[in-house]
Amino acid sequence: MQDQRSNRAGRSLGGRSLAYVLMVVVTALWGAPILWMLVTSIKPESEIYAYPPAWIPDHPTLEAYGALFQRFPMLTWFRNSAVVGILTTVLTLAVDALAAYPLARMQFPGRRVIMGVIFATFLLPYELLFVPLFLGLNSYGLVDSIFSLTVPTSANAFGVFLLTQFFQAVPRELEDAAVMDGCSRFGFFWRILLPLTKPGLATVAIFTFVASWNNFFWPLIATNSDETRTLPVGLATLVGGAGMSMKQSVLMASAVVATLPTAIFFLALQRHFVRGIAATGIKG
Amino acid sequence: MTSLATEPAGRSRARRAFAQEGGAVRSGMTLAAYLFLSPYLALFIAFMLLPTLAAVGISFMRWDILGTPEFIGLDNYRQIFADPLFLTAIKNTFYFVFLTAIPMVVLGLALAMLLDQKLKGTAFVRTVVFLPYVVMVSTVGILWGWLFDKGTGLVNYYLTAIGIEPIAWLKDPHWSMPALAITTIWWTVNTNMIIFLAALQDIPEELHDAATLDGAGPWQRFVYITLPLLRPAMALVTALTIINGWRVFGQAYVMTQGGPEASTFVIVQYIYLTAFQNFEMGPAAAAGVVLLLITLVFSLAQMKLMKAI
Numbered sequence: 314m315q316d317q318r319s320n321r322a323g324r325s326l327g328g329r330s331l332a333y334v335l336m337v338v339v340t341a342l343w344g345a346p347i348l349w350m351l352v353t354s355i356k357p358e359s360e361i362y363a364y365p366p367a368w369i370p371d372h373p374t375l376e377a378y379g380a381l382f383q384r385f386p387m388l389t390w391f392r393n394s395a396v397v398g399i400l401t402t403v404l405t406l407a408v409d410a411l412a413a414y415p416l417a418r419m420q421f422p423g424r425r426v427i428m429g430v431i432f433a434t435f436l437l438p439y440e441l442l443f444v445p446l447f448l449g450l451n452s453y454g455l456v457d458s459i460f461s462l463t464v465p466t467s468a469n470a471f472g473v474f475l476l477t478q479f480f481q482a483v484p485r486e487l488e489d490a491a492v493m494d495g496c497s498r499f500g501f502f503w504r505i506l507l508p509l510t511k512p513g514l515a516t517v518a519i520f521t522f523v524a525s526w527n528n529f530f531w532p533l534i535a536t537n538s539d540e541t542r543t544l545p546v547g548l549a550t551l552v553g554g555a556g557m558s559m560k561q562s563v564l565m566a567s568a569v570v571a572t573l574p575t576a577i578f579f580l581a582l583q584r585h586f587v588r589g590i591a592a593t594g595i596k597g
Numbered sequence: 598m599t600s601l602a603t604e605p606a607g608r609s610r611a612r613r614a615f616a617q618e619g620g621a622v623r624s625g626m627t628l629a630a631y632l633f634l635s636p637y638l639a640l641f642i643a644f645m646l647l648p649t650l651a652a653v654g655i656s657f658m659r660w661d662i663l664g665t666p667e668f669i670g671l672d673n674y675r676q677i678f679a680d681p682l683f684l685t686a687i688k689n690t691f692y693f694v695f696l697t698a699i700p701m702v703v704l705g706l707a708l709a710m711l712l713d714q715k716l717k718g719t720a721f722v723r724t725v726v727f728l729p730y731v732v733m734v735s736t737v738g739i740l741w742g743w744l745f746d747k748g749t750g751l752v753n754y755y756l757t758a759i760g761i762e763p764i765a766w767l768k769d770p771h772w773s774m775p776a777l778a779i780t781t782i783w784w785t786v787n788t789n790m791i792i793f794l795a796a797l798q799d800i801p802e803e804l805h806d807a808a809t810l811d812g813a814g815p816w817q818r819f820v821y822i823t824l825p826l827l828r829p830a831m832a833l834v835t836a837l838t839i840i841n842g843w844r845v846f847g848q849a850y851v852m853t854q855g856g857p858e859a860s861t862f863v864i865v866q867y868i869y870l871t872a873f874q875n876f877e878m879g880p881a882a883a884a885g886v887v888l889l890l891i892t893l894v895f896s897l898a899q900m901k902l903m904k905a906i
Contacts, residue, residue, distance in 0.1 A: 335711055336722045343783065344725045347732075349751060350740050362749050412637035415630035422627060427634065434645055436836070438844050438892050440865045441885035444872050445651035446644065448660075468640035498629050527733035529847040530865070534873055548735040549851050552742060561743055568736040575731035583724065 350572075354378070354565040361561050377562035378570070384563075386539045387570065390547035393459075394526055395574070397543055400463045401525040402518055409472030409517060414502050416473065417480035418488065434470045440530065447534055461535045462543065466525065472517040479513030480506060515585040523575050544571050655882035673883035677867075683884065685859050686867040687891075689774065693863065694842035694895075696778035701838045702831070704782065705789025710823075712790070713797045723794075727787045734784075738851025741780040742767065745852075767853050770860035777848050777861055784848075785841070789834045796830035797823070832903045839899060840892045864888050 348368070353361060355373040381387055415421065416428055450461045483506060491501045507514065529545045536542045548567050551559055631638075656673055660666045677683045708726060712719045729737070744750050745766035753763040766776040800823065808818050824831075846865035849855060855862035864884065872881030 329716065332711060332714060332716055333718075336716075336718060339708065339711070340722050340725050343729065345751070346740055346744060346783065347728055349744070350736075366751060366754055408636045408640060411633045415633045419626055419630045421630040424630070427638075430646075431641070436840060436892065436896050437645075437649065438840065438885075438888050440844060440846070440868055441652050441882075441889050442645070442648040444868070444878055444882045444885060445648040445655060447872070448655075448878065449648070449651070464640065465644040468637060468645055473637065498633075502633075523731055527731075529734045529850075530869070534869070545733045545735045545847075548733070548739065552735075552739055552851060561749075564739050564743070568732075568740055571736050572732050575733075576728065579727075579731045580724070583727070 350565045350568045353562055354569050356562050358560060358562065377560065377566040380560075380563050381566045381570070385547065385551065385567075387547075387567070389539055390542055390544045391570070393462075393541060394544040396459060397462045397532075398522050398525045398574075400459070401467060402522045404463060404467040405469045405472055405521045406514060406517060408467055409469055410476055410507065410514065411502075413473050413476035413480050414506065417477040418483075418485075431470050431473055435474075443531060443534055446531075450535070456535055457537050457541050459541065462532055462541070466528070466531065469517075469521065471520065475517055476510070476513050479510040483509055512585045515582050519579065519582050519585065522578060526575050652882045652885050655878055656886045658879050660878040660882075661876055669879070673879040674887075677871075677880050677884055677887070680880075682859065682862065683864075683867055686862050686864045687887075689859075689861060690843055690845065690863045692774055693778060693781075693845050694839060696775060697781055697842050698835070698838050700778075700782050701786055701789055702835055705786050705834060706793050706827070706831075708786065708790040709793030709797055713794055723790075726790060729784045730787045732784065734847030735851050737780060737784050738848055741776075741783075741848075742852045745776050745780075768857055770858045773853055773857060773860045777845075777852065780848055780852070781845070789838065792830050792834050793827065796827050800826050828903065832900070835899055835903070836896055839895050843888060843892050843895070864891075 352368060352370060354377055355375065356370045357372050357374045357376065360367060360370055360372070412431075416424065446465055447456065450456050450465070455461050487505060487509075488501055491505055496504070527545060528543070529549070532543045532546045533549070536546060539547070548571055551564060551567060655666075657668060657670060658666045659669050659672070712723045712726070732740075744752050747753060747763055747765045747768060750766070752766070757763060764772050766772045804822050804826075805818055808822055813821070844865060845863050846869070849861045849863050849866060850869075853861045855866050865888070868881050868884045868888070871877050871884060
């Protein structure tokens with residue numbers, strides 16, 4: 314099967330050459346901005362605006378990183394983002410997996426309605442919710458807290474949807490056998506179902522963590538001090554206003570620092586990505 | 598383990614067993630089901646369902662953060678539709694959707710088809726295209742804000758190299774929105790690509806081989822085999838692209854703050870400005886409801902269209 318695929322792809326030398334030319338162009342267009350960000354972040358001040366632009370710095374230096382951490386509460390923002398990201402991911406995984414189990418494998422009144430309502434929220438522009446959410450949290454004094462950044466974002470329809478697909482694929486015989494051996498429903502869920510669907514859990518974890526790490530609008534509203542501010546909101550204050558005078562090397566250093574955790578997380582788990590999406594059933 | 602989770606045979610077997618059991622609902626199952634669902638439902642009701650209803654309610658009220666809420670009917674809607682800034686925001690956001698929707702779908706599919714081939718290096722290129730996905734919007738804005746700089750940006754440097762006059766991009770009301778669109782495509786086309794990739798890898802190779810034996814060329818195979826089988830993925834990608842287009846905010850906020858001359862001022866920025874800088878919750882909620890209605894209309898129209906094709 315795999316070999317036949319290669320036949321289709323590279324039938325003619327001309328076709329293959331064209332594909333490679335396109336791949337080089339795509340790599341350049343998508344890779345260059347990221348590379349430029351890395352290169353600029355290690356340039357000394359004298360080289361930042363050199364003309365023509367240099368892709369390899371003559372005198373690489375880490376002074377921009379030093380300036381960044383000295384002048385801005387980067388560590389605090391970074392820690393906040395990490396705490397929020399990890400808590401949100403754990404909470405979402407737990408809540409979504411628990412909900413997906415009955416939706417995937419049990420027959421009960423209300424199931425269809427609940428599925429329909431959950432999946433309808435796919436189409437909901439969340440920005441609609443921010444005014445009432447802010448007012449609600451504000452009346453309980455919960456604005457500008459880790460709570461407001463984690464719990465309200467954890468009822469994630471995408472995670473339920475994806476895990477439902479994964480859970481449905483586990484053969485019923487396994488569950489029957491487990492029950493026969495005296496396994497409770499939760500025991501089956503915890504000891505058999507979850508270990509069997511690790512790729513699905515990994516996919517939800519990646520999407521949730523990256524979404525949380527990069528979430529911008531809600532933290533912009535729900536935080537108002539550096540104590541709780543997350544990286545995206547903190548970094549946005551570097552540009553505009555006071556940040557205009559910032560050296561590009563410092564800005565690019567901030568970009569590198571902000572991207573590093575998600576890039577590592579993604580590169581480590583990326584093989585689950587396509588597999589996870591392939592299992593959602595949107596493939597038709 | 599992996600094959601178990603994705604293997605179609607396993608799934609259909611599970612479905613069959615599931616259907617058989619349908620008639621004989623065991624006692625206690627309903628209780629168990631709702632116990633498992635309860636944490637999700639609690640969060641869902643508190644932070645999704647109630648806020649949605651509240652947003653609609655607030656849109657009919659006068660509600661400043663301090664005063665007592667008061668029912669005022671459609672006044673908030675009258676107010677925002679009489680506000681030139683809101684109309685500008687709708688127009689701008691529509692322009693953004695127009696600029697991004699087709700390239701995001703077409704390019705997403707093209708990239709997926711290019712990188713679905715069994716050639717050396719596709720895995721690497723896929724990773725490169727996917728990398729912007731993990732970059733946060735503030736960083737995207739900071740990075741592209743500089744790339745689009747008139748004097749020192751790389752974009753103009755390379756455009757000049759091929760003989761094109763430098764463009765002021767983010768400082769020019771005619772070019773600011775196209776610049777945001779380019780940035781957004783670079784940043785998010787990978788999500789569409791990955792959905793198409795998953796769908797492409799599911800098309801049985803035999804179909805293409807049989808068609809080739811029958812004398813179908815590459816273009817015919819694309820039109821008569823690939824495209825029809827991609828329809829569900831196409832519907833999903835189109836819907837997500839359009840909805841996300843209407844929700845655009847971060848890029849505009851970081852790169853242009855809505856300017857120059859309000860040329861990149863979008864609906865969500867209107868909500869932000871009205872609610873959290875002017876503290877007028879009623880009109881802000883009304884603008885949110887309008888955003889919901891717009892995305893609903895677009896989703897429904899798109900579903901009708903996909904069915905018709």
